[in-house]
Amino acid sequence: MNDPTLFEYTSRQLRNLCAESGFPASDNTPVEMLGELLGEAGKRRLSEGPLWPSDVADDATPVEFSVALDDTGDRAVRVLGEVIAEKPSMVANVAAARRFLNSMSERLGIPTDRFEAVQDVFLPDEPQGKFAFWYSMIFRPNASPKLKVYFNPAARGEDRAAELVAEGFRRLGMEDAYDAATEYSVSRGDLDKFTFFAVDLDDSPLSRVKLYISHFSATAEAPVQASEAVDGIDRDSINEFCDLLGGGTESFDGRPLVSSYSFVESDLKRPGNYSLYLPIRDYVADDVEARARVVSYLESRGGDAAGLDRAIRALTDRPLHEGRGLLAHVSLRLGQFGTGTTIYLSSEAYEVLPTRPGSGTDS
Numbered sequence: 636m637n638d639p640t641l642f643e644y645t646s647r648q649l650r651n652l653c654a655e656s657g658f659p660a661s662d663n664t665p666v667e668m669l670g671e672l673l674g675e676a677g678k679r680r681l682s683e684g685p686l687w688p689s690d691v692a693d694d695a696t697p698v699e700f701s702v703a704l705d706d707t708g709d710r711a712v713r714v715l716g717e718v719i720a721e722k723p724s725m726v727a728n729v730a731a732a733r734r735f736l737n738s739m740s741e742r743l744g745i746p747t748d749r750f751e752a753v754q755d756v757f758l759p760d761e762p763q764g765k766f767a768f769w770y771s772m773i774f775r776p777n778a779s780p781k782l783k784v785y786f787n788p789a790a791r792g793e794d795r796a797a798e799l800v801a802e803g804f805r806r807l808g809m810e811d812a813y814d815a816a817t818e819y820s821v822s823r824g825d826l827d828k829f830t831f832f833a834v835d836l837d838d839s840p841l842s843r844v845k846l847y848i849s850h851f852s853a854t855a856e857a858p859v860q861a862s863e864a865v866d867g868i869d870r871d872s873i874n875e876f877c878d879l880l881g882g883g884t885e886s887f888d889g890r891p892l893v894s895s896y897s898f899v900e901s902d903l904k905r906p907g908n909y910s911l912y913l914p915i916r917d918y919v920a921d922d923v924e925a926r927a928r929v930v931s932y933l934e935s936r937g938g939d940a941a942g943l944d945r946a947i948r949a950l951t952d953r954p955l956h957e958g959r960g961l962l963a964h965v966s967l968r969l970g971q972f973g974t975g976t977t978i979y980l981s982s983e984a985y986e987v988l989p990t991r992p993g994s995g996t997d998s
């Protein structure tokens with residue numbers, strides 16, 4: 636493929652990633668859903684450049700892949716994506732993203748009640764900020780796909796984010812969730828910000844409502860404190876995660892560490908799980924360094940480091956030392972509803988970020 640379309644390029648990556656994760660080759664659903672999500676944007680040639688400056692990924696590709704490795708050995712392939720209208724604008728993108736939801740709901744029986752319950756809170760007529768809402772499509776071998784929606788708490792301005800989050804919880808019948816989620820996580824004033832309010836669109840008992848909080852210029856202490864809202868979390872595992880993947884970084888002054896809380900149906904008052912996201916690409920010189928850190932981290936947890944290399948090679952054959960950001964984030968999930976590690980991998984459809992010579996671990 637000399638100058639593939641965005642859909643051709645990213646669907647090949649997704650197909651490879653699914654094959655590598657043990658999905659039956661006959662399962663076309665992931666690629667079909669990706670095609671619908673990309674819509675008109677997917678039909679453009681990569682040489683034409685992005686239709687809209689999506690913040691999903693650094694190079695404006697409107698999708699990002701991730702591989703969730705559960706400590707049980709199960710894995711999921713996920714695609715975070717922004718729906719972009721043929722003639723993009725915030726308003727047009729919202730309309731196109733709703734059409735995608737309608738179509739998925741018809742086709743896969745995805746329940747939209749949670750979306751309906753909060754949409755008028757987070758989707759004003761003229762949404763502000765970097766995005767209105769994103770989807771995550773979650774695929775597991777031999778299971779039906781799931782959909783999750785990420786809303787932007789700053790859609791009515793940053794100063795109203797707390798109000799929107801509190802109202803979002805209220806609409807879902809979770810009056811106590813706001814206090815539980817803010818007691819330990821937003822003690823540093825403007826340095827702790829609400830980033831996403833997310834709802835799983837399914838009606839299984841473990842379907843979740845999640846709140847994400849970014850900790851700007853923070854040490855590992857901010858996530859350690861945030862994790863105290865969830866019972867039984869071991870602070871050492873958070874310190875180790877930050878230390879190993881941050882390569883000894885003390886203060887994370889690039890892109891922020893992000894905490895998230897998950898609430899499930901069985902306890903709407905207190906979060907059952909805590910996750911921490913580390914934007915590793917801002918703390919390495921190149922992807923060789925990022926991969927090495929993730930490998931040692933996975934090995935320290937008895938995880939599958941070879942699987943990481945297969946996932947990388949499913950996406951690209953570029954030499955890892957030639958860029959930075961293929962490994963975008965790494966996250967750690969802790970709590971009674973499942974523990975594990977997730978690796979976020981960039982498509983790099985439009986661009987490979989340059990390396991940063993000399994910014995390695997010890998320099």
Ligand code: TRP
Pocket residue numbers: 690691692693699715890893912914964979
């Ligand atoms: N690209 C944005 C960022 O890095 C949003 C984003 C994409 C993100 N995937 C993520 C944020 C995973 C946190 C975790 O901030």
